[in-house]
Amino acid sequence: MPHAEPWLERAPLLLRDAVNALLPAPARWWVDSFLDIAVLLGVFGLLFAFLTLAERKVLGRIQNRPGPNRAGWGGVLQPFADGIKMLTKEDIVPRLADPILHFAAPVALVAFSLMSFAVIPYGRHLLALDMDSGVLYFFAAGASSELAVFMAGWSGRNKYSLLAAMRALAQLISYELPLLLSFVPVVMISGSLSPSAIVTAQGGWHLGFIPRWNVLTPWGFAGFAIFMVASLAESNRSPFDLPEAESELIAGHLTEYSGFKYALFFMAEYFGMCALGGMAVTLFLGGWQAPCAFLGFIPSYAWFGAKLLALLLGFIWIRATLPRLRIDQLTRFAWKFLVPLALVNLVTVGFWHLSASWSRGFDPLRWAIAIALVVIPFVAMGRRLSAGLGPRTYRFAAQ
Amino acid sequence: MIEASTDALLPSPGSRVRPVRDPFHGDLLEVSMGPHHPSTHGVFRMVATLDGETIVRLKPVFGYLHRNHEKLGESTTYLASMPYTDRLDYLCSMTNNWAYALAVERLIGQPVPERAEYVRVILAELTRLLNHTCLAGFLLQDCGASGTPLMYAFREREKILDLFESLSGSRMMCNYQRFGGCRVDPGAHWLAAASRVTEGYGRFLDEFEALLTGNEIMMARTQGVGPLSAKLAVAAGVTGPMLRAAGVAYDIRKVDGYGIYPRFNFRVPLGEHGDTYDRYMLRILEMRESIPILRQALAEIPAGPIMDPKARLRGLRPKAGESYGRIEGPKGEIGFYLVSDGTPNPYRYRVRPPSLINLTILEDLCLGRTIADAVIILGSVDIVLGEVDR
Numbered sequence: 001m002p003h004a005e006p007w008l009e010r011a012p013l014l015l016r017d018a019v020n021a022l023l024p025a026p027a028r029w030w031v032d033s034f035l036d037i038a039v040l041l042g043v044f045g046l047l048f049a050f051l052t053l054a055e056r057k058v059l060g061r062i063q064n065r066p067g068p069n070r071a072g073w074g075g076v077l078q079p080f081a082d083g084i085k086m087l088t089k090e091d092i093v094p095r096l097a098d099p100i101l102h103f104a105a106p107v108a109l110v111a112f113s114l115m116s117f118a119v120i121p122y123g124r125h126l127l128a129l130d131m132d133s134g135v136l137y138f139f140a141a142g143a144s145s146e147l148a149v150f151m152a153g154w155s156g157r158n159k160y161s162l163l164a165a166m167r168a169l170a171q172l173i174s175y176e177l178p179l180l181l182s183f184v185p186v187v188m189i190s191g192s193l194s195p196s197a198i199v200t201a202q203g204g205w206h207l208g209f210i211p212r213w214n215v216l217t218p219w220g221f222a223g224f225a226i227f228m229v230a231s232l233a234e235s236n237r238s239p240f241d242l243p244e245a246e247s248e249l250i251a252g253h254l255t256e257y258s259g260f261k262y263a264l265f266f267m268a269e270y271f272g273m274c275a276l277g278g279m280a281v282t283l284f285l286g287g288w289q290a291p292c293a294f295l296g297f298i299p300s301y302a303w304f305g306a307k308l309l310a311l312l313l314g315f316i317w318i319r320a321t322l323p324r325l326r327i328d329q330l331t332r333f334a335w336k337f338l339v340p341l342a343l344v345n346l347v348t349v350g351f352w353h354l355s356a357s358w359s360r361g362f363d364p365l366r367w368a369i370a371i372a373l374v375v376i377p378f379v380a381m382g383r384r385l386s387a388g389l390g391p392r393t394y395r396f397a398a399q
Numbered sequence: 400m401i402e403a404s405t406d407a408l409l410p411s412p413g414s415r416v417r418p419v420r421d422p423f424h425g426d427l428l429e430v431s432m433g434p435h436h437p438s439t440h441g442v443f444r445m446v447a448t449l450d451g452e453t454i455v456r457l458k459p460v461f462g463y464l465h466r467n468h469e470k471l472g473e474s475t476t477y478l479a480s481m482p483y484t485d486r487l488d489y490l491c492s493m494t495n496n497w498a499y500a501l502a503v504e505r506l507i508g509q510p511v512p513e514r515a516e517y518v519r520v521i522l523a524e525l526t527r528l529l530n531h532t533c534l535a536g537f538l539l540q541d542c543g544a545s546g547t548p549l550m551y552a553f554r555e556r557e558k559i560l561d562l563f564e565s566l567s568g569s570r571m572m573c574n575y576q577r578f579g580g581c582r583v584d585p586g587a588h589w590l591a592a593a594s595r596v597t598e599g600y601g602r603f604l605d606e607f608e609a610l611l612t613g614n615e616i617m618m619a620r621t622q623g624v625g626p627l628s629a630k631l632a633v634a635a636g637v638t639g640p641m642l643r644a645a646g647v648a649y650d651i652r653k654v655d656g657y658g659i660y661p662r663f664n665f666r667v668p669l670g671e672h673g674d675t676y677d678r679y680m681l682r683i684l685e686m687r688e689s690i691p692i693l694r695q696a697l698a699e700i701p702a703g704p705i706m707d708p709k710a711r712l713r714g715l716r717p718k719a720g721e722s723y724g725r726i727e728g729p730k731g732e733i734g735f736y737l738v739s740d741g742t743p744n745p746y747r748y749r750v751r752p753p754s755l756i757n758l759t760i761l762e763d764l765c766l767g768r769t770i771a772d773a774v775i776i777l778g779s780v781d782i783v784l785g786e787v788d789r
Contacts, residue, residue: 063550159430163452163770238545239616248543248771250437323616324543326771327452389618392676394684397648397667 005124008299012125036128040117048270049079055316062320083263091259094157101155106257106264109148113271115141120278121196123288123301134195135187138279139180142234145272146172149236149243149253152265156256164252167327168243171233174334175240179230181342182223185349186214186283195279199287208293213286218370219349222378224284226342228311231276233330235269238319242327277311278304285311337385341377348373427455430770434463438541438774441784445761445773452769457762464788472748477503477578477715477737480748484735485572487750488786490530493522493563494728496576501657502724502735503578507717512707515580516659517700521593522563522575523726524689524696528600529559530729531640531682532607534781538679539611541778542620548610555603558596565589579710590697597693604686612683621676625764625776628673635760639731639753640685641780644670644677651727658726662699663692678779716743730754730781750789754782 007014019035020028053068053075060067071077093102119134121127131137146168153165187193190201204212214220233240244252251257254265281287285307288300325333348370355366420426433444442463448456468487472480484499485492497519504511511519536552560570566585567573575582585593611617627637632645642649650667652660668684670677717739725734731753738747757780764780765773 059545059547063547064554065550159428162428163430163449166452238543241543242771248438248774319545320547321610322544323539323611323614323620324771325616326620326769328769329616329619386615386619389615389622391613391618392671392680394668394670394680397643397650397653397669 006297006299009124011299012123012301036118040114040128044114044117044271044274047274048267049083051270051274051312052082052266053079054312055319058313058316059320062317086260086263089259091261092256094256096157097256098155098157101151102256103261105148105152105155105253106261106268108151109145109268110264110271112141112145112148113268113275116275116279117271119195120275120282121199121287122278122304123299126288126301127196130196131194133193135183135193135198135279135283138195138275139176139183142179142272142275143172143176145268146176146234148268152257153243153253156253158256160249160251160255161253164243164249164255168236168253170327170331171236171240171242174331175230175233175338178226178334178338178342179234181339181346182226182230183279183283184342185219185223185345188346188349189214189353195282195287199282199289202286203289205293211286211289211291213284213289215284215286217352218367218374219345219352220284222341222345222348222374224280226338226345227280227284228314230334230338231280232315232318233334235272235276235315237269237273237315239322239324240330241324242330273312273315274308277308277315280311281307333385337381340381344373344377432770432773433460439777440537440782441787443777443782443784443787445777447765447770447773449770452771454765454768454770454773457765457773459758459761461758461784461787464784466789468789469748469750473745476743477717477745478712480745481576482572482574485574486785487752487789488728488730488733488754488783489571490533490783491526491729491733492571492573493526493575494726494733496573497523497658498724498726498728498733499735500576500578500724501726502722502737503715503717505724506720506722506737506739507578507715509579509710510707511658512580512704513659513701514584514703515705515707517696518581518585518705519576519658520660520663520696521693521700522566524693525559525562525593525596527689527729528686528693529556530781531686532556534682534778535607535679538675538775538778539617541775542617544611544617548607551603551607551610555600558599562589562593562596565592577706577710577712578715579712580704580706582706584705590700593693594697597690597697600690601687604683608683612680618676620771620775621679621779622674623672624675624772625768625779626672626674627760627764631760631763632673636756637731637760639728639757639781640681641678641731641757643667644681645673646671651725651732655725663695665689665692675775675779678781682781714743716741721747725751728753730783730786731757750786752786752789754780754784754786755789758782758787 016032016035019031023031057067057075068075068078071081093099116138118129119131119138149168150165153161153168186198190198192198202213206212210216215224236243244254249255254262257265281304288304290296290298290303351373352370358366428449430447430449431444432447433439434442439445444460446458446460447454468483471483481496481499484495487495503509532552532555536549539548540546563573564570566583566589567575627641627645629645629647632642633647638649646669648667648669651657653667665688668681668688670681719739719741721736721738723734723736725732732751733753734751736747736749736751737745740746761777761780764776768776
């Protein structure tokens with residue numbers, strides 16, 4: 001019943017129809033595609049700009065300082081000042097660098113991270129490409145971005161960059177697996193690899209007020225947690241920012257980059273964050289669905305944006321707080337904790353799927369078993385992971 | 400791809416370290432970390448030879464900040480060296496001043512008035528708070544904590560620097576101690592301000608510790624990393640919190656009882672493992688012990704002159720002889736050795752720099768660890784290059 005929807009909800013459709021009405025039929029497909037790309041680039045380009053500002057402001061507040069506040073009112077023009085600065089800086093290519101790879105790495109990185117935006121449903125009627133295997137496409141595009149990091153590290157002919165490239169590869173191989181395993185439960189339950197179908201499957205409410213989002217089930221919560229940790233690692237964010245570990249490797253794979261190429265890496269990092277955050281919203285947080293029925297009058301893309309921004313704020317908060325892992329701890333955490341936990345989660349979701357036919361009276365038992373399947377491996381493996389670590393007591397010298 | 404300079408750093412005969420160029424096992428990677436690297440805390444260089452990311456050899460290179468401090472001390476008068484001592488460990492100018500003043504006072508047999516002794520204790524303990532706060536902040540920064548602990552540490556450091564500035568006129572280069580007392584008298588206002596800082600410090604430490612001390616990642620990064628055995632520490636002459644983290648009870652405030660320290664009741668915390676976590680915690684515990692010392696000193700400080708009226712600063716010509724003045728600086732034993740031949744300038748002026756001597760064991764701590772570990776081990780050693788290079 002699209003006619004019953006408020007016009008704000010239908011705004012993207014109205015815009016498309018208005019444009020299409022002006023065009024001859026053969027040009028429509030091309031113009032529509034171009035429009036999709038332009039909107040994605042524009043919206044996420046602006047989001048990137050203001051996300052850098054938000055990150056610096058939030059970090060500043062957390063760190064007891066004001067953050068950038070000189071350019072424009074409260075610093076709102078800071079991203080543009082940064083952009084101008086980056087564009088006007090000298091673009092240095094080291095003499096011994098591989099010039100083709102050195103140039104291709106940032107471009108490839110941005111391209112790969114932009115590709116993932118195509119399949120995320122931003123609203124009820126806002127989806128660039130409704131692919132049946134959209135989720136697979138998304139993770140394939142995301143995984144290629146680590147290759148670009150490796151290219152950047154290799155091409156600079158800098159020892160720090162090379163070390164960073166090795167770390168990036170180790171990280172890619174380790175964290176791609178839990179990332180992929182963590183969304184398999186969602187696919188198993190919703191029976192589709194299409195992001196829009198996954199969002200639709202999360203519509204409606206339990207008992208009339210609890211949203212049927214995946215995150216509000218035991219397996220969904222575990223999957224969400226694993227997904228978020230792995231996506232922190234995939235987007236090279238603290239505490240997994242080993243490839244560009246500032247205090248160890250100067251700037252890691254970015255060491256030999258300057259000017260706008262350097263800015264492109266940051267653009268790709270924020271795009272990656274947005275894309276992974278958007279996919280987390282789609283897979284686990286109900287996508288563009290409103291949390292309560294009576295809030296349905298707010299357009300779906302506003303809900304999507306709010307959820308995405310909340311996740312991004314979480315990313316920033318984590319960056320401001322946590323120290324960085326060491327490379328061996330990083331891989332150990334992935335292989336000995338996240339991957340087994342994600343595998344156990346597959347069992348949990350299998351049980352959840354089978355027990356869906358139990359009568360309502362068994363619901364508490366169903367929940368208890370599912371929670372136990374999630375919590376017990378978590379606690380057991382977590383204890384093994386942190387064995388031998390802990391606070392210490394100290395003695396004092398005899399007077 | 401990567402060319403390593405091989406000839407200069409071939410292992411010495413008898414060494415079991417693999418050569419950098421090794422066609423059989425594969426080449427090692429030689430990384431020169433510094434002199435401008437974000438985590439070397441100044442112009443310090445570590446030539447690290449890596450097998451993968453594991454350090455198989457690490458050669459500290461320093462001297463970039465060398466400025467002939469000791470020779471300058473021999474060509475100027477005793478008093479004129481006092482401002483130079485500020486520049487040794489530029490975080491702890493007050494304790495440097497005190498150690499130098501102590502050496503000269505011992506050389507000429509100069510007594511110090513009671514009030515000045517109290518002021519010296521107050522300033523030394525404030526310096527300890529300042530230094531350890533900075534160290535803890537920088538260490539967590541080296542662990543990758545994105546500046547938050549460092550910013551909180553610097554907020555508190557600023558309060559102490561304000562105290563120093565209002566007392567001596569300078570935030571870091573205080574030039575405050577004199578032979579036979581202190582340069583100016585801290586008024587009642589200053590003492591009240593120092594009291595306020597002292598009283599607020601415990602709360603800050605709680606806040607700071609709540610942030611990351613119990614954090615899993617922090618413990619995983621620091622526990623068991625770079626353990627220093629008591630034997631090696633003593634053999635290498637390591638002093639200060641690093642030595643005590645290795646479990647050796649040696650605090651010059653207790654051993655020498657210089658100044659009026661025997662009047663104060665404080666405990667000396669000891670570590671057990673000597674690893675980076677112990678070194679970090681020792682600093683936190685020492686700060687907690689400094690607070691009661693400060694509280695007691697601020698409560699008991701008597702009225703009276705701040706300088707011995709008979710003290711002679713200008714035209715000082717000590718009799719021929721020698722003296723060694725040492726105190727427990729925040730980084731370890733900071734000492735000045737003076738030889739006088741009866742002229743206005745010292746015949747020999749020698750600094751015992753705790754940073755340099757604590758740094759000598761860096762390679763022993765880092766071998767077999769990764770680059771990330773080397774960075775935090777260096778951070779936990781607590782060096783200031785002004786003092787290492789002199």
